[in-house]
Amino acid sequence: MEKLAELYKRWKGEAPVSMTILPEAGSKRKYYRITGNDGESVIGVVGNSRDENHTFIYLTKHFTDRKLPVPHILAVDDDELRYLQTDLGSTSLFDVLRGGRESGGRYNMREKQLLTAVIRELPNIQIRGARGLDWDVCYPQPEFDVDSVLFDLNYFKYCFLKATELEFHELKLEANFRLFAKDLTSEKSESFLYRDFQARNVMLDHAGKPYFIDYQGGRKGPYYYDVASFLWQAAAKYPFKLRRELVYEYYNSLKNYTEVPSVRHFVERLSLFVLFRTLQVLGAYGFRGYFEHKKHFIDSIPPAIDNLRELLKLKKFFPYPYMMDMLRRLTELPQFAHIEEPALSRADGFKTTQHTVYKAHPQDGPATFSKYDGKGPLVVHVYSFSYRKGIPEDVSGNGGGYVFDCRATHNPGRYEPYKQLTGLDEPVIRFLEDDGEIISFLDCVYAMADHHVRRYIQRGFTNLMFCFGCTGGQHRSVYSAQHLAEHLHNKFGIEVHVTHREQNISKVFHAKK
Template sequence: MEQLLELYTNWKGSRPSNVEKLAGAGSNREYYRLYDEEGNAVIGVIGTSRDENHAFIYLAKHFEKRRLPVPHLLAVSSDELCYLQTDLGNTSLFDAIRGGREAGGRYNLAEQKLLRNAIRELPNIQLRGARGLDFSNCYPQPEFNQESVLFDLNYFKYCFLKATELDFHELKLEANFRMFAKDLTSEKMDSFLYRDFQARNIMLDKEGSPYFIDFQGGRKGPFYYDLASFLWQASAKYSFKLRRELVFEYYQSLKNYTEVPSKRHFVNRLSLFVLFRTLQVLGAYGFRGYFERKKHFIDSIPPAIQNLRDLLALGDDVFPYPYMMDMLKRLTLLPQFAHIEKPAANRTDGLKTAEKDVYKANPLDGPATFSKYDGKGPLVVRVFSFSFKKGIPEDTSGNGGGYVFDCRSTHNPGRYEPYKKITGLDEPVIRFLEDDGEILDFLKPVYKLADHHVERYMQRGFTDLMFSFGCTGGQHRSVYSAQHLAEHLNEKYGIEVHITHREQGIEQTLKAK
């Protein structure tokens, strides 16, 4: 500690006014926040391994030259066992997306945006960061190779597999391990493999932009590894949909830095690394959980096993290692992994719940309650045209009204003499509006919204839905829009539609088909 204080004093010209110890990371290094008299802070790091510290110091300097978002080194001791770096604050990506994690993987849009920002930046450090990098400075080895893959696979075998007491043929499994290791290292890769790319190692500035830390374990290797490590982290609970979107974000970003393989090849290669990463973390969970008896790691095993089940469902075409795959399938069927607990459903406080619900419920929400409008059907849609000058149409159903669309942003035929005496039902006005095209663009999202609403109301057995279109006089644009939406819904869904062109005194019923 005294060496760190001396380093700070030599750099700053005075001793720190306050020193705050920070929570430790995965390694044995110690982190401190050191303050000056004005409250400005820097981060001080004390390491026990010179080689590990040297790797971080070299990489940090190299990445900064490449203008990558990493902390700036302020001072380094002569033996490289301690150093000072800029303070990136207290908010990690892991902290920022905690709400989505605790909600069982239901990440809101703001959290999803942070994830996209981070995943788009990953190829930057992997590809641009690798340019001119001397990998001989990496710790503990310069390159991802078959030897390191086999080490991790055997770590899984001895620390997890054997602890489950599953019977397996060790020589046959070893032969498949060697095939697997050969495939994982079959493509030459000159990118920087971060190795520990996870949400805890991404700090966010005030604007939410990502900064990378703890990359000292990186080496030369395939870029698939980091993507698999990040997106298939069991505790993150990313949904299939979100994970797929983030893979696509990464693939699109990767195009900015290198020539990318085909999507099919990319996905197949990624699947190999997802399987490898899953076995790797199970080995770690086995050692930390089964041998060191740490509850957090024991609790992490079931979601990792579920990840493994999902991977095995991809089939033997993706994973051509018959004995290993058979063994893994038997592993997932063991009694201790047969049931993965889901969050308890919320209480319904005695309310009657729907026996048939069109919505797929999240277990956190519990069963849905009945609406008094459920199951009565059939649906009847009412569509109105009106003039805003005379007010919005009254809803007589008792439901409180429905959609109201304002057509006044579109080109108005009523400004031209030939159309002043006729309406949106007449061929000249129809031709004017459709030739101009603005009303057609206006109606595209209206149709999409209406279709979704009608489909849900039909599924739930609701009886009434109302759409109203207003314009200046209730004569041209609103009439055209109301008539065309009514005919669209009647034709597409075969439902009864009542049309009222209020200002024209016209009523029409399109019968159910």
């Protein structure tokens, strides 16, 4: 710690005011938040492995030169056992996604937007980050190869599989392992394999922009690995539909950086790496849980086994009959008995179809003019209400606007856990968004509302009204009104008044300067 303070003093020209050790992560490195007289902070790192530190420092400088979102190296000690880097704050993607994990995989819109932003940024570091990189600096090895695959598969065998006491033929399994390793390494790649790409290793700044950390184990390798590592992290509990959407986002983003294979080929290759990554993490959970007796890792085993169960349904992607039969028997062991969740709490939700809104025909002749033209600026009023108590009155005198009936969508008010909550409460939001019907409904509303608001702004109209009704004015209408209000304010920067009439709640989103 004293040597770290000396490094800071040489870099800053003055001694630090405070040094606070940060909570330990998975590695043996120690992190300190160091604050100076000006109140600005940096992160000081002390690592026991010079080789590992050297790799991180080299990669960070290389990525910084390529303008990638990583911390900057500020100062390095001569022996490379200590260094200073920029402070990216204390908020990781893992922290922000806590609500979705704790609700069993019911991720809300904001969480899904963050996941989309991160997965679309991943090809940037994988493809652009690989250009001009000296692979020989990578630690502990420069490339993803057959030996590294077999090491991880045997790690699974000895640290997890044998601990379950499942009977298996070791030579037959070893033969399938070798076939599996050959297939995983059959395609040469020039991309950067992050290796430990997970939500804990993505930091978010105050604007929600993602920054990548802890890539010192990276090497040359296939980009599929990181997608599998991120989206099939057992504890994250990403539902199938969300995973599929994020894979699609990644695939489309990858096109911006390199030539991509067909969708079919991409999915088949990705499936191999998902299986490999699942066995890899089970090996880690077995060692840290069964042998080191750490409860967190033991608790992580059931969701990882659930991932394995889902993979076993994709038999056509895995031509390793003995290994797949052994894995099937593994998932059927009594200690991994699968408990079916009630329909209401399933994270996958209901399947919905994508609706499209027909574009209006162009108007004949020139645009009309009325006494209302050119008055601006536009103020939008959005209401939620109960049909039992009537449609809200238009106080502007302009004759109202749109009234939308939300009663065709799935009603959370029919279920006891949500009866005392409203569409502003997190459990109700997750219910509606996971179900999906309200999302399709609002997509159509947004299309109409955007066109209407844009034309009102062009013509200088001053008032527009949107009303959402449901049975009690408590769940679906409140959710819809609130989200339309936020959508219009964020997109157009106009003043929006939202009123949840039956809940006696009002809010004004002031016009952006």
